[in-house]
Amino acid sequence: MSENAGKTYDVIAEKLNKSFGANHVLRDFTLSVEKGQTFVIVGPSGSGKSVFLKHLVGLITPDSGEVVVLSKKINELPPEELLALRRRIGMVFQSSALLNSLTVEENVGLGLTEHGLIGQEEVLKIVNEKLALVEMSGKNQLLPEELSGGMRKRVAVARTLALGPDMILFDEPTVGLDPLLSSNVDELILGLKKNVKCTNIVVTHDLITAFRVADRIGMFHDGKIVAIGAPEEFRRSQDKSVQEFIARNRDWRI
Amino acid sequence: MNMDDLPNSFLVFVGTKVLDGCNEAGAMLILLVQCVREAPQAMRRKHRLIIQMKRVGPDSLFIAGALALFIGMVLALHSGYSLRQFDFEEALAPIVALSMVKEMAPVITALLLSGRIGAAIAAEIGTMQVNEEIDALHTLGISPVRYLAIPRLIGCVAMLPLLTIYAGIVGMYGGALVAATYFDISYTVYFQRAFDSMEMKDVMEGLLKALLFGAIIAIVACHRGFSTRGGAEGVGRAITTCVVTSFIAIIICDYFVTRFMM
Ligand SMILES: Nc1ncnc2c1ncn2[C@@H]1O[C@H](COP(=O)(O)OP(=O)(O)O)[C@@H](O)[C@H]1O
Numbered sequence: 001m002s003e004n005a006g007k008t009y010d011v012i013a014e015k016l017n018k019s020f021g022a023n024h025v026l027r028d029f030t031l032s033v034e035k036g037q038t039f040v041i042v043g044p045s046g047s048g049k050s051v052f053l054k055h056l057v058g059l060i061t062p063d064s065g066e067v068v069v070l071s072k073k074i075n076e077l078p079p080e081e082l083l084a085l086r087r088r089i090g091m092v093f094q095s096s097a098l099l100n101s102l103t104v105e106e107n108v109g110l111g112l113t114e115h116g117l118i119g120q121e122e123v124l125k126i127v128n129e130k131l132a133l134v135e136m137s138g139k140n141q142l143l144p145e146e147l148s149g150g151m152r153k154r155v156a157v158a159r160t161l162a163l164g165p166d167m168i169l170f171d172e173p174t175v176g177l178d179p180l181l182s183s184n185v186d187e188l189i190l191g192l193k194k195n196v197k198c199t200n201i202v203v204t205h206d207l208i209t210a211f212r213v214a215d216r217i218g219m220f221h222d223g224k225i226v227a228i229g230a231p232e233e234f235r236r237s238q239d240k241s242v243q244e245f246i247a248r249n250r251d252w253r254i
Numbered sequence: 255m256n257m258d259d260l261p262n263s264f265l266v267f268v269g270t271k272v273l274d275g276c277n278e279a280g281a282m283l284i285l286l287v288q289c290v291r292e293a294p295q296a297m298r299r300k301h302r303l304i305i306q307m308k309r310v311g312p313d314s315l316f317i318a319g320a321l322a323l324f325i326g327m328v329l330a331l332h333s334g335y336s337l338r339q340f341d342f343e344e345a346l347a348p349i350v351a352l353s354m355v356k357e358m359a360p361v362i363t364a365l366l367l368s369g370r371i372g373a374a375i376a377a378e379i380g381t382m383q384v385n386e387e388i389d390a391l392h393t394l395g396i397s398p399v400r401y402l403a404i405p406r407l408i409g410c411v412a413m414l415p416l417l418t419i420y421a422g423i424v425g426m427y428g429g430a431l432v433a434a435t436y437f438d439i440s441y442t443v444y445f446q447r448a449f450d451s452m453e454m455k456d457v458m459e460g461l462l463k464a465l466l467f468g469a470i471i472a473i474v475a476c477h478r479g480f481s482t483r484g485g486a487e488g489v490g491r492a493i494t495t496c497v498v499t500s501f502i503a504i505i506i507c508d509y510f511v512t513r514f515m516m
């Protein structure tokens with residue numbers, strides 16, 4: 001079912017609707033993301049981008065519609081299978097969401113240790129490997145509170161990489177970071193595209209990140225994707241909300 | 255507002271509260287069932303259980319002991335002076351011992367721990383919830399119930415009975431101090447009478463209560479933690495409601511166990 005004219009889709013969202021009380025956040029939201037692609041969703045804050053991402057890992061269930069992730073209907077999975085599917089999807093939260101009581105090393109190794117499939121030595125090897133990948137080698141014993149925002153983001157990325165995910169979801173990866181650190185995070189995502197080759201979905205209202213890392217960009221407006229295309233196409237889109245959004249965010253991060 | 259509406263809105267108020275309460279109780283029961291079902295997997299991580307047990311047990315020894323000692327002393331003072339009026343001081347030891355073992359030790363230990371441990375658990379899990387750490391656990395394929403709730407539940411359920419025994423003994427000793435000082439009852443006589451009057455059933459009642467209270471404290475705290483919303487303020491609210499809810503639940507449960515064991 002995830003085959004369509006020879007393409008494989010890692011995410012297929014069909015007519016998702018989600019309301020919180022009177023707040024109708026997703027309205028017939030439809031989107032497909034191809035395997036191996038880096039798809040960026042841009043849109044103003046508070047429009048429901050995080051809500052959509054949470055649908056992809058089953059943290060939120062839609063009121064109606066269907067989500068197929070890595071060929072599985074996520075809302076119909078029994079609990080154990082849901083846990084198994086989630087291990088294949090990495091999510092980097094807006095706040096990084098590192099466990100504050102654990103060291104960097106324990107945070108990155110958490111998934112591996114918990115699933116208990118490999119021994120401690122092997123866990124440590126993978127942890128060090130992933131920390132090196134995000135340029136955080138040697139920071140193993142630090143606590144999250146001792147790290148800067150950008151470093152926390154890196155550790156959060158390492159934590160999702162440790163499980164060898166097929167897809168990584170980034171929620172506002174550059175929000176709250178200064179321009180230099182933001183470029184750093186962009187580089188990090190570009191590095192992942194080159195070295196890890198998994199599907200990436202990046203949600204952001206930062207156009208610079210969007211244009212730098214995206215294979216395709218989608219404009220989130222009024223509860224759905226209203227325009228979609230490769231970065232250059234997207235920039236030239238005639239859609240009013242796209243033009244408005246670009247105009248409003250043009251001066252960011254110079 | 256129309257006068258006719260008054261009783262109506264009052265009914266609505268009460269009704270809503272009762273329904274909310276039922277909802278909460280239901281959610282907690284579900285959490286408890288989930289904990290029991292996933293317990294075997296969680297038991298494999300011994301060190302996590304030990305950390306939680308240590309936090310509930312040894313770390314509470316001093317304060318639980320101090321509390322029990324003075325409760326025992328107060329009990330002995332009160333009953334001692336009343337009994338003296340009837341020249342019936344030999345009943346002092348059984349009264350203090352029985353009320354300590356069956357009632358005071360489990361209840362005060364539980365109330366103390368719901369303030370000490372329950373509030374801490376609610377704060378801890380609540381903070382994790384508002385920081386998206388719980389969501390992060392989900393996305394790592396880790397069940398927060400297995401990772402967070404079960405070790406805490408086991409910690410409370412395992413340690414509360416032990417703490418209760420300890421508090422019971424310290425409380426009786428407090429009674430003995432007062433008995434010896436003010437009522438001329440020697441330690442030997444006091445403890446002899448105390449243990450003569452006590453049956454296995456009384457001890458079991460105290461321990462059963464401790465077990466149930468332990469489960470109440472942990473489940474209420476974990477549930478409040480997991481349902482925390484709204485930043486630091488939300489965490490504050492979670493702690494308050496956690497302590498209030500477990501106090502009420504402990505006292506109500508205490509009544510029914512006592513009634514049932516009569
Ligand atoms: N769990 C929730 N309960 C109620 N409302 C929510 C919840 N999560 C998000 N919302 C609401 O949904 C809307 C979209 O939020 P969000 O997805 O976080 O926006 P953003 O695009 O900035 O990520 C907001 O109005 C927010 O208040």
Ligand SMILES: [Mg+2]
Nearest residue numbers: 049050094172
């Ligand atoms: Mg967001």
